[in-house]
Amino acid sequence: MLKVVNINTYYGRIQVLKNISLNVEKGEIVTIIGANGAGKSTLLSTIAGTNKPKSGQIYLSTTQTSCLSVEKIVRAGISLVPEHRQVFDSLSVLDNLRLGAYHRYGNDKKTIEDDIENIMSLFPSLKGRENQIAGTLSGGEQQMLAIGRGLMANPKVLLLDEPSVGLAPLVVKEIFDILLTLKKRGTTILVVEQNAKAALQVADRAYILERGVISFSGKAKDMLKDTRVQSAYLGAKLHA
Amino acid sequence: MSLANDILQYVLGGLTMGGIYALVAVGFVIIHNVTGIINFAQGEFVMMGAMFMVTLTGIGLPAPAAIILSVILVMVVVGLIEVGAIRSAKRASPVSLVIITIGISTVLRGMALLIWGTNPYKVAPFTEGGPIHIGGASIVPQVLWVIGTTAFVLALTFFLFEYTYFGKALRACVVNKYAAQLMGISPGKMSFFAFIFSAALSALAGIVFAPITFATYDMGLMLGLKGFVAAVLGGLSSTPGAVFGGLALGVIESLGAGFVSSGYKDGIAFVILLLVLFLKPGGLFGTSGSKRV
Ligand SMILES: Nc1ncnc2c1ncn2[C@@H]1O[C@H](COP(=O)(O)OP(=O)(O)O)[C@@H](O)[C@H]1O
Ligand SMILES: [Mg+2]
Numbered sequence: 001m002l003k004v005v006n007i008n009t010y011y012g013r014i015q016v017l018k019n020i021s022l023n024v025e026k027g028e029i030v031t032i033i034g035a036n037g038a039g040k041s042t043l044l045s046t047i048a049g050t051n052k053p054k055s056g057q058i059y060l061s062t063t064q065t066s067c068l069s070v071e072k073i074v075r076a077g078i079s080l081v082p083e084h085r086q087v088f089d090s091l092s093v094l095d096n097l098r099l100g101a102y103h104r105y106g107n108d109k110k111t112i113e114d115d116i117e118n119i120m121s122l123f124p125s126l127k128g129r130e131n132q133i134a135g136t137l138s139g140g141e142q143q144m145l146a147i148g149r150g151l152m153a154n155p156k157v158l159l160l161d162e163p164s165v166g167l168a169p170l171v172v173k174e175i176f177d178i179l180l181t182l183k184k185r186g187t188t189i190l191v192v193e194q195n196a197k198a199a200l201q202v203a204d205r206a207y208i209l210e211r212g213v214i215s216f217s218g219k220a221k222d223m224l225k226d227t228r229v230q231s232a233y234l235g236a237k238l239h240a
Numbered sequence: 241m242s243l244a245n246d247i248l249q250y251v252l253g254g255l256t257m258g259g260i261y262a263l264v265a266v267g268f269v270i271i272h273n274v275t276g277i278i279n280f281a282q283g284e285f286v287m288m289g290a291m292f293m294v295t296l297t298g299i300g301l302p303a304p305a306a307i308i309l310s311v312i313l314v315m316v317v318v319g320l321i322e323v324g325a326i327r328s329a330k331r332a333s334p335v336s337l338v339i340i341t342i343g344i345s346t347v348l349r350g351m352a353l354l355i356w357g358t359n360p361y362k363v364a365p366f367t368e369g370g371p372i373h374i375g376g377a378s379i380v381p382q383v384l385w386v387i388g389t390t391a392f393v394l395a396l397t398f399f400l401f402e403y404t405y406f407g408k409a410l411r412a413c414v415v416n417k418y419a420a421q422l423m424g425i426s427p428g429k430m431s432f433f434a435f436i437f438s439a440a441l442s443a444l445a446g447i448v449f450a451p452i453t454f455a456t457y458d459m460g461l462m463l464g465l466k467g468f469v470a471a472v473l474g475g476l477s478s479t480p481g482a483v484f485g486g487l488a489l490g491v492i493e494s495l496g497a498g499f500v501s502s503g504y505k506d507g508i509a510f511v512i513l514l515l516v517l518f519l520k521p522g523g524l525f526g527t528s529g530s531k532r533v
Contacts, residue, residue, distance in 0.1 A: 050421060070422070071424045086416050087416075088411070088416055088419065089415060090415050091411060098405065098408070099412050099423050102423045102424050102425050103424035149423070
């Protein structure tokens with residue numbers, strides 16, 4: 001479904017992503033684990049098109065997206081839920097969700113209101129808050145809104161950048177449970193995390209990103225047992 | 241003439257000018273909010289509106305047609321400028337873009353000088369008739385056009401931003417450009433829209449103002465600066481603030497000119513600008529950080 005081939009991304013002269021290749025199959029949850037500064041956000045923004053790779057290709061099914069503009073990539077079916085949620089904080093919950101459907105607003109105005117209903121049933125904590133200003137929601141609710149807004153684009157692949165950051169363990173669990181529900185409904189998900197434990201528990205497969213290089217990849221289940229992963233990413237979390 | 245009548249007369253005059261300043265100031269705010277640019281060519285958009293009006297009524301077009309055509313012409317010119325000069329320099333820093341707008345204003349003023357010369361022009365008022373008396377004050381009917389247009393346009397702007405999907409998308413771009421882009425909202429398209437919408441506001445200001453002043457090729461200089469002062473007074477990123485700033489500036493100027501000396505009229509705006517920048521750099525309402533369209 002999503003295929004990244006030999007991506008190299010730079011900020012000016014500094015190379016942040018080095019020969020990254022990965023793939024996400026239809027209906028999978030794939031996670032990328034990495035420490036702060038490893039290049040996780042850069043990788044997602046390169047896939048979403050806000051950063052352009054210097055070389056390499058990105059394919060969504062058979063479409064090469066790496067040469068498209070961000071707007072066209074959204075229309076092609078890639079939706080990024082950005083780091084730190086970034087909801088439109090002076091707009092209402094409802095407006096945030098409607099704007100998520102911006103690229104298809106002209107065509108399916110009818111189905112959009114039904115889709116909002118669906119999102120609302122997925123996130124019960126947003127129910128009854130349709131007209132609340134997004135900036136006044138709690139961190140967890142904002143994260144749910146951000147995911148809901150991302151889903152409103154009807155993406156073929158949903159990208160999530162550290163959805164657990166700054167949230168209480170219970171809320172983190174709630175959010176990852178929602179990812180599992182989405183998977184059951186057929187959504188394809190690529191989620192980037194520092195919280196390796198939470199991510200590996202829901203993911204099918206995982207990649208480890210270290211200073212811009214994928215050092216390791218495999219089944220999420222195996223990763224949870226792998227001693228190298230445990231000492232580098234799980235041990236630290238357990239003692240934290 | 242009693243003091244009360246004088247005050248009423250000055251306030252009415254001040255509100256008229258204030259309406260013009262408010263339109264220009266709202267234009268500043270819309271462009272600033274959407275693109276981060278302070279557009280110092282805003283005054284020239286006003287001048288173009290007035291000058292096209294001069295030419296079009298001069299060749300015998302009826303006022304309504306001339307108004308619409310003038311607005312469209314200004315929007316076309318500004319649209320070309322946005323694509324040609326602003327968008328092609330998108331990688332430039334905001335400061336460079338501001339300097340580019342100063343360049344644009346100089347070019348527009350120069351071209352106006354070539355086309356219309358240095359003569360002041362007079363445009364006929366939209367409706368005939370003598371002064372209207374309100375209490376002890378009297379105003380020319382054109383003043384009602386100015387105030388009515390200002391009110392109508394501001395209401396339209398409010399409606400656009402609060403109640404339409406496109407307006408919401410524009411606000412999304414203002415509150416979080418990065419997230420807006422991720423929704424497929426094109427900042428380039430929004431910037432283009434901000435420029436032509438703001439051009440239409442300024443053109444209208446010039447058009448309704450033309451019959452109560454003399455239109456000259458360099459009228460944009462002072463109007464642009466006054467509009468900027470009004471926008472700063474309102475905090476530079478708030479539309480209601482800009483409207484308030486415009487009306488307040490108009491009234492203060494008018495009272496100052498009436499009771500102190502008309503020689504100080506233009507100076508007052510700059511004293512206010514300096515005071516605001518020194519004492520309340522976030523504008524009178526001091527909403528630092530939170531942008532509003
Ligand atoms: N806009 C930027 N300009 C320059 N360097 C950046 C920029 N964004 C991130 N970086 C650098 O790129 C590296 C990877 O950052 P990032 O992708 O944000 O990592 P992560 O999301 O894994 O924490 C870091 O060293 C960071 O300092
Ligand atoms: Mg990051």
